[in-house]
Amino acid sequence: MRVERLAKATTAVQRQRPAEALSRVAIRLHLPTLVALAIIVVAWIALSRRFGDYVLPPPGRVLDGLRDLVVTGEVWEHVAASLYRISLGFGAAVAVSLLLGFLVARSPLLSVAVKDITTVLNSTSVFVWIVLALIWFGLTDRGPMFTTFMITIPIMLSNVIEGIENVDRRLLEVAKVYRFNELARFAHITIPSIVPYIVAGMKVGFALGLRVSVVAEIFGVTTGIGYMMNFNRDILRTDLVFAWAIVLIVVMLVTDKLVFESVSRWVQRWR
Amino acid sequence: MKGDKGGPYKLEVRGLSKRYQIPVIEALNLGIRPGEFVCLLGPNGCGKTTFLRILAGLEQPDTGEILIDGEAVDLAVSSQHRIGVVFQEPRLLPWRTALSNIVLCLAPLGIRGREARERALHYLSLVGLRGFEGYYPSRLSGGMQQRVSIARALAVEPDVLLMDEPFSALDPESRQILQDEVVKIWRATGKTIIFVTHSLEEATYIGTRIVLFSARPARIRGSWELDGSSDRVALREELGQLLAQEVRQQQALMAQT
Numbered sequence: 001m002r003v004e005r006l007a008k009a010t011t012a013v014q015r016q017r018p019a020e021a022l023s024r025v026a027i028r029l030h031l032p033t034l035v036a037l038a039i040i041v042v043a044w045i046a047l048s049r050r051f052g053d054y055v056l057p058p059p060g061r062v063l064d065g066l067r068d069l070v071v072t073g074e075v076w077e078h079v080a081a082s083l084y085r086i087s088l089g090f091g092a093a094v095a096v097s098l099l100l101g102f103l104v105a106r107s108p109l110l111s112v113a114v115k116d117i118t119t120v121l122n123s124t125s126v127f128v129w130i131v132l133a134l135i136w137f138g139l140t141d142r143g144p145m146f147t148t149f150m151i152t153i154p155i156m157l158s159n160v161i162e163g164i165e166n167v168d169r170r171l172l173e174v175a176k177v178y179r180f181n182e183l184a185r186f187a188h189i190t191i192p193s194i195v196p197y198i199v200a201g202m203k204v205g206f207a208l209g210l211r212v213s214v215v216a217e218i219f220g221v222t223t224g225i226g227y228m229m230n231f232n233r234d235i236l237r238t239d240l241v242f243a244w245a246i247v248l249i250v251v252m253l254v255t256d257k258l259v260f261e262s263v264s265r266w267v268q269r270w271r
Numbered sequence: 272m273k274g275d276k277g278g279p280y281k282l283e284v285r286g287l288s289k290r291y292q293i294p295v296i297e298a299l300n301l302g303i304r305p306g307e308f309v310c311l312l313g314p315n316g317c318g319k320t321t322f323l324r325i326l327a328g329l330e331q332p333d334t335g336e337i338l339i340d341g342e343a344v345d346l347a348v349s350s351q352h353r354i355g356v357v358f359q360e361p362r363l364l365p366w367r368t369a370l371s372n373i374v375l376c377l378a379p380l381g382i383r384g385r386e387a388r389e390r391a392l393h394y395l396s397l398v399g400l401r402g403f404e405g406y407y408p409s410r411l412s413g414g415m416q417q418r419v420s421i422a423r424a425l426a427v428e429p430d431v432l433l434m435d436e437p438f439s440a441l442d443p444e445s446r447q448i449l450q451d452e453v454v455k456i457w458r459a460t461g462k463t464i465i466f467v468t469h470s471l472e473e474a475t476y477i478g479t480r481i482v483l484f485s486a487r488p489a490r491i492r493g494s495w496e497l498d499g500s501s502d503r504v505a506l507r508e509e510l511g512q513l514l515a516q517e518v519r520q521q522q523a524l525m526a527q528t
Binding site: 170171173174176177178179180181184188189192195268270271 | 327328329347354355356358360362364365366367375376378379380407408409423427
């Protein structure tokens with residue numbers, strides 16, 4: 001009896017296996033996503049027929065527009081302009097948070113102040129900085145840079161401080177025993193210890209910076225992804241608004257997957 | 272029981288006391304001659320590690336003074352007198368290779384570049400790790416990591432080498448091998464070593480002198496010299512009984528708090 005049952009169970013498992021393998025392949029190829037995408041595209045086409053080109057251009061036209069952007073090279077100019085502003089604003093945020101991190105590591109009293117300031121900055125709306133940037137910097141590049149800086153700095157700061165608080169005290173004792181000076185201790189123990197926190201902060205910070213900076217580009221500048229989206233809305237080219245939106249998504253995915261993942265793999269090659 | 276033979280001492284501790292909420296070390300006096308391999312033996316939690324941390328400059332004593340070569344020093348700041356420390360764990364920087372872990376600790380002494388590299392390689396070979404200099408700690412076994420840590424401590428060419436139960440986290444085979452290795456290194460370098468342990472077997476196996484600490488607050492219960500002619504079996508028995516007393520007393524203390 002038991003043997004029979006066991007045999008039955010085994011065949012059931014065997015029968016199940018091809019199905020399991022199939023679903024694993026499906027997951028690896030993101031088949032469910034592709035199915036969802038197909039449904040969305042069909043719905044998109046249907047809805048664009050109903051509402052017309054201005055409200056919802058069909059996918060074909062959006063793709064044509066996207067192809068033109070790439071072929072004419074227009075896309076690179078504006079992507080570069082956006083990335084330049086984000087890199088400077090965000091780079092400054094990273095530099096300032098590391099500098100403040102060094103000071104906080106020296107004096108825990110400072111960390112209270114920095115943490116409180118971080119909380120305030122975190123709850124400040126993007127729009128506050130965009131408006132202030134317009135007043136302070138007028139119609140220049142510095143507006144989006146400043147906005148990116150103000151929005152990403154609390155993220156970088158809180159990550160750096162959390163990292164510093166979690167540095168292995170036992171390694172700091174090694175530094176003390178072997179007479180490292182403060183700078184050597186920061187450079188060789190603190191910084192490498194907080195690298196995972198910095199990379200995590202950079203991933204989130206850069207993504208946020210990209211999203212915020214394109215909004216800031218609506219005002220005051222004449223290049224950049226955000227400017228182009230607003231410009232095309234103005235001239236009633238909704239298809240190009242969609243095309244630029246796709247460009248924005250691609251830039252985001254590419255920087256995250258290619259840049260940050262390889263950076264984080266490289267800095268943690270010793271693991 | 273044989274007492275101290277008297278100076279001149281490499282390292283001398285006079286009237287050392289330390290308390291946290293309760294007294295941990297009280298009026299402790301100890302003199303260690305150059306080239307001695309002293310094992311500090313005592314029950315767990317008796318203050319041995321605190322004592323070693325004070326010698327390493329990681330804790331400040333409340334009272335008392337520490338003399339190196341007859342000169343009072345503040346170990347937390349002094350850079351003339353070098354102390355090498357091997358902790359219970361290897362405490363290597365995981366993002367640096369075996370070699371560069373050692374090289375990094377030579378920079379504060381003003382030793383850099385080729386000279387630092389050569390010195391680090393020399394001490395890595397001394398601990399039997401020639402060929403592993405390019406390995407990151409995560410690629411080395413626990414015993415090998417502890418060897419790197421020993422090489423690092425030796426590479427600063429310290430006046431005194433402090434070891435805090437360095438083999439307690441290793442498996443018995445590695446522990447045995449490293450004990451022999453440390454004795455070999457001690458013979459080759461003539462270093463003054465202070466080795467904390469709670470294992471009677473380890474202490475009588477590797478030390479030239481055993482200092483027994485009492486239950487908390489740590490005082491010196493006795494000091495025994497060991498040489499080739501010592502009757503280790505008899506000593507082990509005598510020390511075993513004394514240590515057992517202290518362990519019981521320490522456990523009674525722990526039960527109270």
